[in-house]
Amino acid sequence: MDAIVKNFPAGQPQARPSQQEAEEAVRTLLRWAGDDPTREGLLDTPKRVAKSYRELFAGYDQEPEDILGRTFEEVGGFDDMVLVKDIPFFSHCEHHMVPIIGKAHVAYLPKGRVLGLSKIARLVEVFGRRLQTQETMTAQIANSIQDVLQPRGVAVMIEAEHLCMAMRGIQKQGSTTLTTTFTADFKDNAAEQARFLTLIRR
Ligand SMILES: Nc1nc2c(ncn2[C@@H]2O[C@H](COP(=O)(O)OP(=O)(O)OP(=O)(O)O)[C@@H](O)[C@H]2O)c(=O)[nH]1
Numbered sequence: 001m002d003a004i005v006k007n008f009p010a011g012q013p014q015a016r017p018s019q020q021e022a023e024e025a026v027r028t029l030l031r032w033a034g035d036d037p038t039r040e041g042l043l044d045t046p047k048r049v050a051k052s053y054r055e056l057f058a059g060y061d062q063e064p065e066d067i068l069g070r071t072f073e074e075v076g077g078f079d080d081m082v083l084v085k086d087i088p089f090f091s092h093c094e095h096h097m098v099p100i101i102g103k104a105h106v107a108y109l110p111k112g113r114v115l116g117l118s119k120i121a122r123l124v125e126v127f128g129r130r131l132q133t134q135e136t137m138t139a140q141i142a143n144s145i146q147d148v149l150q151p152r153g154v155a156v157m158i159e160a161e162h163l164c165m166a167m168r169g170i171q172k173q174g175s176t177t178l179t180t181t182f183t184a185d186f187k188d189n190a191a192e193q194a195r196f197l198t199l200i201r202r
């Protein structure tokens with residue numbers, strides 16, 4: 001497996017470890033948790049975890065440009081807000097690698113071109129399936145739509161529960177974190193921001 005890990009923080013692509021190395025790392029963590037990786041029930045667990053990581057972190061193999069590339073211009077002059085709300089997602093926090101469970105609300109003000117609606121949900125998936133902070137994910141969704149589609153503005157709100165705060169640490173269940181990013185006209189126009197917030201609360 002010689003795939004390159006994208007998004008490496010220092011900007012230096014690193015070769016992916018082999019399947020065997022990944023499985024060995026899981027065996028180490030099983031021993032760290034206090035269990036015995038050689039007992040029958042755990043024999044295939046390292047293989048399953050490695051496979052499951054490829055799915056849970058599939059977003060490292062996808063680029064927003066590939067998803068947002070296909071746009072439509074024939075929309076009868078429509079230039080008002082397009083809002084896709086309540087897009088459910090799962091992610092993992094980059095501090096503890098524990099799930100973040102949430103919903104994203106994504107709006108933009110078109111300028112001549114619109115996106116296929118499913119592409120907005122696909123974009124949420126791409127960034128959700130990476131290690132994240134909620135703030136980063138919110139900004140990444142907004143900025144990639146702004147950069148690729150170049151609409152008049154983008155608004156993104158994420159509401160999420162962080163299981164690292166619920167299952168461990170401070171152990172507060174049921175709290176919700178809200179984050180927003182506004183670009184261009186949404187950033188400069190309080191009335192557009194208010195309309196976005198009203199529509200997602202309806
Ligand atoms: N800003 C931000 N913080 C997050 C996010 N997800 C988790 N965190 C926080 O990251 C922080 C990491 O704090 P540290 O003190 O380094 O780690 P810790 O000792 O495990 O912290 P506790 O969770 O307080 O036990 C915690 O306060 C988490 O709640 C996120 O998406 N955004």
Ligand SMILES: [Zn+2]
Pocket residue numbers: 093094095096097098162164165
């Ligand atoms: Zn965390």
